[in-house]
Amino acid sequence: MQIEYFDGTSRDALVVDREVPYPDGKLIVSRTDTKGYITHANQAFVDMSGYKLDELIGANHCILRHPDMPAAAFKDLWDTIQAGKKWHGYVKNLRKDGAYYWVKATVIPNIRNGQLMGYTSVRRKPSRTKVDASAKLYAEMLAGEASA
Amino acid sequence: MSYVLSVSPDFSPDHLSGWFIFNTWLQRRLEEKFHLELYDDFESQRGDIQSDKIDLIYANPYDAAMLVRDKGFKALARPSGLSDEAIIVVPESSPYQSIEELKPGVRVACTQDPDVNMMGMIMIEPADLDRSTIEQQSAGSYVLVAKALLNGQADVGFFLKDAFDDLSGLIRNQMRVLVESQIDVVHHTLMAGPKLQALAPKLLDELVAMNQDDKGRSVLESMSIKGWDAMASEDTEFMIDLIDTLID
Ligand SMILES: Cc1cc2nc3c(=O)[nH]c(=O)nc-3n(C[C@H](O)[C@H](O)[C@H](O)COP(=O)(O)O)c2cc1C
Numbered sequence: 001m002q003i004e005y006f007d008g009t010s011r012d013a014l015v016v017d018r019e020v021p022y023p024d025g026k027l028i029v030s031r032t033d034t035k036g037y038i039t040h041a042n043q044a045f046v047d048m049s050g051y052k053l054d055e056l057i058g059a060n061h062c063i064l065r066h067p068d069m070p071a072a073a074f075k076d077l078w079d080t081i082q083a084g085k086k087w088h089g090y091v092k093n094l095r096k097d098g099a100y101y102w103v104k105a106t107v108i109p110n111i112r113n114g115q116l117m118g119y120t121s122v123r124r125k126p127s128r129t130k131v132d133a134s135a136k137l138y139a140e141m142l143a144g145e146a147s148a
Numbered sequence: 149m150s151y152v153l154s155v156s157p158d159f160s161p162d163h164l165s166g167w168f169i170f171n172t173w174l175q176r177r178l179e180e181k182f183h184l185e186l187y188d189d190f191e192s193q194r195g196d197i198q199s200d201k202i203d204l205i206y207a208n209p210y211d212a213a214m215l216v217r218d219k220g221f222k223a224l225a226r227p228s229g230l231s232d233e234a235i236i237v238v239p240e241s242s243p244y245q246s247i248e249e250l251k252p253g254v255r256v257a258c259t260q261d262p263d264v265n266m267m268g269m270i271m272i273e274p275a276d277l278d279r280s281t282i283e284q285q286s287a288g289s290y291v292l293v294a295k296a297l298l299n300g301q302a303d304v305g306f307f308l309k310d311a312f313d314d315l316s317g318l319i320r321n322q323m324r325v326l327v328e329s330q331i332d333v334v335h336h337t338l339m340a341g342p343k344l345q346a347l348a349p350k351l352l353d354e355l356v357a358m359n360q361d362d363k364g365r366s367v368l369e370s371m372s373i374k375g376w377d378a379m380a381s382e383d384t385e386f387m388i389d390l391i392d393t394l395i396d
Contacts (some may be wrong), residue, residue, distance in 0.1 A: 022273070024328075025271060025330050026330050026331075027308065029333070029390065031386075042333075086151075086392070087181075102249075104273070106393040106394070107393075108392055110385070110395050112385060120393060124270075124273065124394075125273070125274045126274065126350045127273060127274045127275065127276045128274075129276055130276070
């Protein structure tokens, strides 16, 4: 199916309705430059996304964008981190094989000597109630975005 | 000039003499006076950090941000291959088989170790639990956490993985691990304060070479450390950023 991005571009991606459970005790860590291009990803990121490390490094983070995620969620993320603040949220991510995984994500700006160098995101295992509530909210937001 | 060395209060009492031996080694190698100051709890140590009484500290990762960003410390080295991982444990006979089964009101035994408690709290989040919905019981040591579990005073315990592995087999066998963190990048760090910066390059050279002679190796052994790996400032910043994302 076609995934539409904020900048008007799109890509064809495989999407299947299968959830891969978040592994207990692990954190999925990545870092990006100031534009969202991935500069670092840990092993848990590689394992859960289904991409090889060299496919991830240099890719834009929207490689994980799932079509069930409303654009407003990512607008809130970028507005928050560009204002220099910490962002928390629940995100449904798309794997290379088309399956999905839910995370509780935190993104923070990396400031070095007063300058913005990029962003770090750390994801952890979310609770089922939070995932269910987020899925419902995002479906409503998405329907609103489609009719707008 | 005389300097003060201190160690995060979460160090294992088995290694107490090791840090005294390290302090002696340090004085010989740097030809400077060092005094080892130990604390029973994090609060009193943080008080002395605030009033600039400490120059060199083996710091808990949770304190690293404050030391670097507020007090001008620089990370020198980390113990080779040692990272801080947390585990959540129940008594062998407990009905709980997974984190998701834990319920509000669950009695959690833990120490005051801030990074282990942070990781423990993150690992119970999938059960919709947080500080306000658990009954937290603070114990003075990991042995006492184990005791609280085995006495039936607590339902689950938070442990530093290394501390759990150090318990006797007899005690460990009466407990069961529910979940274990695999974070890798959170670890203790030896950090030098502003007064020590001029000596820092020499100290770092000595630390990195420490496992290359017999004397150094025996000191390391008494601290249960294999050696020291130098830390680039970006390594420290990365760890601080990571911990920042985990604290609300
Ligand atoms: C550090 C960082 C981590 C991010 N992690 C994700 C992620 O895990 N999944 C995701 O879909 N978008 C993530 N994003 C947001 C993407 O950059 C992008 O905004 C999003 O996928 C939506 O695409 P669009 O903005 O092109 O519409 C992250 C951004 C940053 C800066």
